[in-house]
Amino acid sequence: MATKEYAFYPGCSSQPGASASNYLTSVNSMCKTLDIKLTEIPDWNCCGASIGYAEGGELPRHAMNARNLAMAERELPGQKVVATCAACWLSARETKERLDHNSTMRADANEALKEAGLEYQGKAEVMHMVEVLIEDFGYDELKKHVVKPLEGIKFAGYVGCQTNRPFGIDGESFENPVYLDKLVETMGGEAVAYDQKVTCCGGALAFSEPEKSQKQIKDIVESAYDHGAEMIVTPCPLCQANVEIYQGAVNKRYGTKFNIPVLYYSQLMTLAYGGSAKEAGLDGHIIKAPKLEAFAAKK
Amino acid sequence: MSDLNTQAVAKYRNNFLKEVEACVEEGDWVKMCMQCGVCSGSCPFGPHWDHPPQELFMMIRAGKREEVLTSSSMWMCTSCYNCIVRCPREIPITHIMHGLANYAHRLGLAPKNQPTRHFSGLFWNNIIKTGRVNELKLSLGLYFRDGLVSGIKVGMAMASVGIGMVLAKRLNPIELIKPHGCKDTKGIHAMLKKAREIEDRRKGLTAA
Numbered sequence: 248m249a250t251k252e253y254a255f256y257p258g259c260s261s262q263p264g265a266s267a268s269n270y271l272t273s274v275n276s277m278c279k280t281l282d283i284k285l286t287e288i289p290d291w292n293c294c295g296a297s298i299g300y301a302e303g304g305e306l307p308r309h310a311m312n313a314r315n316l317a318m319a320e321r322e323l324p325g326q327k328v329v330a331t332c333a334a335c336w337l338s339a340r341e342t343k344e345r346l347d348h349n350s351t352m353r354a355d356a357n358e359a360l361k362e363a364g365l366e367y368q369g370k371a372e373v374m375h376m377v378e379v380l381i382e383d384f385g386y387d388e389l390k391k392h393v394v395k396p397l398e399g400i401k402f403a404g405y406v407g408c409q410t411n412r413p414f415g416i417d418g419e420s421f422e423n424p425v426y427l428d429k430l431v432e433t434m435g436g437e438a439v440a441y442d443q444k445v446t447c448c449g450g451a452l453a454f455s456e457p458e459k460s461q462k463q464i465k466d467i468v469e470s471a472y473d474h475g476a477e478m479i480v481t482p483c484p485l486c487q488a489n490v491e492i493y494q495g496a497v498n499k500r501y502g503t504k505f506n507i508p509v510l511y512y513s514q515l516m517t518l519a520y521g522g523s524a525k526e527a528g529l530d531g532h533i534i535k536a537p538k539l540e541a542f543a544a545k546k
Numbered sequence: 547m548s549d550l551n552t553q554a555v556a557k558y559r560n561n562f563l564k565e566v567e568a569c570v571e572e573g574d575w576v577k578m579c580m581q582c583g584v585c586s587g588s589c590p591f592g593p594h595w596d597h598p599p600q601e602l603f604m605m606i607r608a609g610k611r612e613e614v615l616t617s618s619s620m621w622m623c624t625s626c627y628n629c630i631v632r633c634p635r636e637i638p639i640t641h642i643m644h645g646l647a648n649y650a651h652r653l654g655l656a657p658k659n660q661p662t663r664h665f666s667g668l669f670w671n672n673i674i675k676t677g678r679v680n681e682l683k684l685s686l687g688l689y690f691r692d693g694l695v696s697g698i699k700v701g702m703a704m705a706s707v708g709i710g711m712v713l714a715k716r717l718n719p720i721e722l723i724k725p726h727g728c729k730d731t732k733g734i735h736a737m738l739k740k741a742r743e744i745e746d747r748r749k750g751l752t753a754a
Contacts, residue, residue, distance in 0.1 A: 259673075259726070260679070262678070263718075264715060264717065264718030264720070264721065265681055265716065265717075265726070266681055266711065268716055269715075269716065290677075290729050290730055292677040292678060292728050292734060293673040293678045293679050296669065297644070298665065298666050298669050299666065299669055299670040300644035300666060301647060301663055301666035301667045302651075302666065302667045302670035302671060303648075303670045304571075304648050304652075304742070304745050305645070305648070305745060306741045306742070306744055306745040307741040307742055309741075310737050311734075311738075355741070355744045355745075355748075356741070358740060358744060359738070360737060361740075362733065362736035362737045362740045363733030363734060363737040364733060408624075408626040408627060409625070409626075409627070412626065412627035412630065412631045413627045413640075447624050449624055450624040450625055450626065451662075451665065451669070452591070452622070452662055452665075454665055454688055455661040455662040455664065455666075456661060459591055459594060460624075463590055492711070493707075495707065496707075530714070530715070531715060531716055532714060533707070533710035533711065
């Protein structure tokens with residue numbers, strides 16, 4: 248039996264062939280080492296993300312999230328729901344908070360859910376994978392599994408917005424959260440101090456307002472470079488995608504020569520736990536991380 | 547849509563604050579704003595907003611209905627939640643911005659060519675189709691919003707990114723014909739129809 252079991256909400260971007268599919272690859276490898284069993288919530292749906300508001304309004308978005316939670320309660324009773332995507336986690340938690348504290352909203356959501364044969368009871372707790380690591384395991388426990396410390400590699404821990412605000416990780420500050428730096432150090436790497444740790448990458452507006460978002464991305468990457476980082480590491484799939492894939496566009500716009508790899512915490516953990524480049528999903532990058540590929544190949 | 551607008555104007559007359567409290571997500575918080583301006587200074591796209599949040603709140607109280615609802619400002623919210631965590635009154639500003647944008651959109655008052663308004667609608671209609679995001683169709687829908695020629699142009703400019711994503715197995719052309727999706731799309735559609743019905747009733751968004 249696995250040490251810990253969770254109802255898993257992987258989210259749209261983690262599906263095979265989607266923009267964060269390599270995130271899931273590395274999460275699976277990391278969980279294998281930690282003996283975490285993730286059971287997908289059957290037939291889970293999109294959380295609506297923050298950007299769905301124009302058409303999605305309020306209740307329809309809560310209904311989408313309540314459907315996932317109701318499904319988890321019914322099919323995986325007693326298990327906490329864990330999401331790997333920042334937006335999935337935020338939306339699910341927002342819905343839980345709203346429905347648990349507003350009886351009218353809850354009654355309305357349940358009236359809608361009835362059409363899909365479900366009922367929300369508010370039994371399941373909602374966590375981000377990072378919370379699982381820190382709160383249910385703890386840094387000491389995570390460190391025990393390190394067989395190949397990431398010695399001498401400098402990372403800029405890019406926390407971004409939605410795993411940080413408005414809920415954040417328990418006990419962390421919104422302005423200077425340190426959990427990601429601590430995770431990097433727990434894996435033997437070096438976390439550089441820099442000033443754009445919680446700057447917004449533009450989020451979904453990277454698509455609709457590319458110019459304004461690329462200014463954000465430029466500031467983040469520039470600061471990471473200026474403070475000596477060799478790579479950026481993040482817990483959010485949209486931060487990862489935006490900061491990695493638009494570096495080419497930023498270079499064109501600003502005449503910069505950015506080419507810095509952007510990774511997930513779970514990839515660093517997989518490697519520090521002795522996993523291969525493939526198990527860490529290193530093949531899923533547009534900006535490759537040759538230093539990590541060499542590290543993974545080393546016995 | 548303009549019928550809904552006429553109806554709302556008739557119902558609330560000169561009391562726009564009351565209208566916002568009744569019809570906008572978390573709107574009953576607006577009167578709590580003490581005009582400190584921390585939200586405006588914390589917003590990543592703040593310099594691009596004609597009216598930053600604190601100004602919108604004062605305009606709501608001053609009854610500037612048309613100026614608020616036709617503004618492009620709240621459409622520039624990136625949902626970074628910086629304003630929420632810094633607000634000394636703990637006002638859910640992000641949600642109010644989404645709520646104002648949604649209300650303006652539903653009344654037909656939101657600026658027509660606002661790019662985030664377009665993308666937001668595109669996104670929602672994309673996800674409810676199968677219950678999950680179709681990233682390929684979403685990108686293509688965005689590129690081709692201004693027609694075929696401009697779409698091909700944007701598509702070409704983004705081609706290196708697209709090819710890179712396909713090579714990295716993070717974008718799959720098969721999504722066009724065989725998309726990811728939920729099994730119970732019927733249940734999801736029925737649920738969403740009901741949710742919209744209830745919300746419209748509560749917010750007075752049904753024609754009398």
